[in-house]
Structure formats: C-alpha cells, structure tokens
Amino acid sequence: MPKIKFTIITLFQETLKPYLNTSMMWKAKENGIAEFDFVNLRDFGLGPHKKVDDTIYGGGDGMLLMCEPVFNAIESVKKDSPDALVYLPTPAGKIWEQKDAKEIATKAQESEKPLHIIILCPHYEGYDERILSIVDQKFCIGKYVLTGGELPSLILIDSIVRLIPGVLGGENSAIIESFSDGDNIEFPQYTKPYDFRGMKVPDILLSGNHGEVDKWRKEHEKIA
Numbered sequence: 001m002p003k004i005k006f007t008i009i010t011l012f013q014e015t016l017k018p019y020l021n022t023s024m025m026w027k028a029k030e031n032g033i034a035e036f037d038f039v040n041l042r043d044f045g046l047g048p049h050k051k052v053d054d055t056i057y058g059g060g061d062g063m064l065l066m067c068e069p070v071f072n073a074i075e076s077v078k079k080d081s082p083d084a085l086v087y088l089p090t091p092a093g094k095i096w097e098q099k100d101a102k103e104i105a106t107k108a109q110e111s112e113k114p115l116h117i118i119i120l121c122p123h124y125e126g127y128d129e130r131i132l133s134i135v136d137q138k139f140c141i142g143k144y145v146l147t148g149g150e151l152p153s154l155i156l157i158d159s160i161v162r163l164i165p166g167v168l169g170g171e172n173s174a175i176i177e178s179f180s181d182g183d184n185i186e187f188p189q190y191t192k193p194y195d196f197r198g199m200k201v202p203d204i205l206l207s208g209n210h211g212e213v214d215k216w217r218k219e220h221e222k223i224a
C-alpha cells in the first residue's frame, strides 16, 4: 500500500508524466511509496466539444474553467475516496514552504491508509470562484504567474515525496538541508578533486575531525 497517492486533474497530463517517471519520483513509485494517477479534465467537458472553459462575466480577457466539469471530475475521484483532500495551485494561495511539505510527508508516513491528495490544475485565465467551495487548500509556489497548475503541482509533489522515508538515500539527507529549520541554507559541500583550477576544498573538511567539521558546517549555514 502506498504512503501517499496523488490524483492530478489536468488537461495536459503529458507534461507531468516524464518528470514523475524519472529519478526519485520514479523510485518512490517503484518502491510502492507514492502513487500518481491522472484524470483528464476533458473527459468531463460539456457538449459535443467537451467544453471545460467559458468567457468571464463582467468582461475580461481569456477564459475560465467552468464549475460543472471541475465538480464532476473531483466528485468522480471522491466517490471511491471521500477523504481525499483537494489542492489548487493558484497565485491567490498561501506560499508553499518546506514546513508545509514536511507536515504532509509526516502525515502520510504516520497514516494507516494512503493519504490521498487530488490536485486540480487550472489553465487559461483561471477558474470560476465557486470552484473554491470544493477545494481544501490553495497553494502558490512563488510571486510570479505561470500558464497553468502543472508545474506548481510537480513542485508540490516532489517537495513532499522526497521527505517520505525510503525515497532519498541517507535517511538524514532530508534533515540537514536548506529550510529544514526555518530559513537556514545548507552549508557548502565539496567533492573530488581537492584542487579544481586552483580552488581548494577547505582543509578542515579533510581533517577527519568530526567535531571540527560539524562546527565549521554550523558556522557556514546561512540564513535566507
């Protein structure tokens, strides 16, 4: 049984699949930790053209996602999973932070049954405001505007899944990292060679003295 399941409602699932089928997200899926499902919003479109969006009351450029296809798509997923939480990527949401990812990863880890998150990806100009009545959490990934919810969804998923034990290699690789303790930025790290074009690795890191190495690292953590 997976620890966490994501159902992504989107018109563009082909943009999500390559990322989720690669590297750590692929590993999380292969190891049975995470499951990724897709729902094509177009399947819930209205009329012969499977329409999912329409013009804006009061005027304005572009089109908005309509309530009916969105409600029907979400309700079709919730029919078998009534406790699933609905997340909506939108610039109007709360800024997504490491502590939010940690909270969900911990909940997933401790839960008896898989934690199920439905992510609704808006596109075009946005969505009918009434859609918010079926949403549990709005999230924003930064103060800039993207064309749709697909990239924000990948960011949300990646930030959560990598924190679930069994996904990253060393179990503390996710603990001593940037933002794990508020605004800290991880200390500088180096690998071979010792001397690259005259840039040398700080000697303390080669000393074998763990106490001194820890002290150096603490001193070199930065605040964002």
Ligand code: ADE
Binding pocket: 089, 090, 091, 139, 140, 141, 142, 143, 144, 145, 146, 147, 148, 149, 152
């Ligand atoms: N949709 C468009 N821009 C976005 C952002 N910055 N965060 C979340 N969803 C978005």
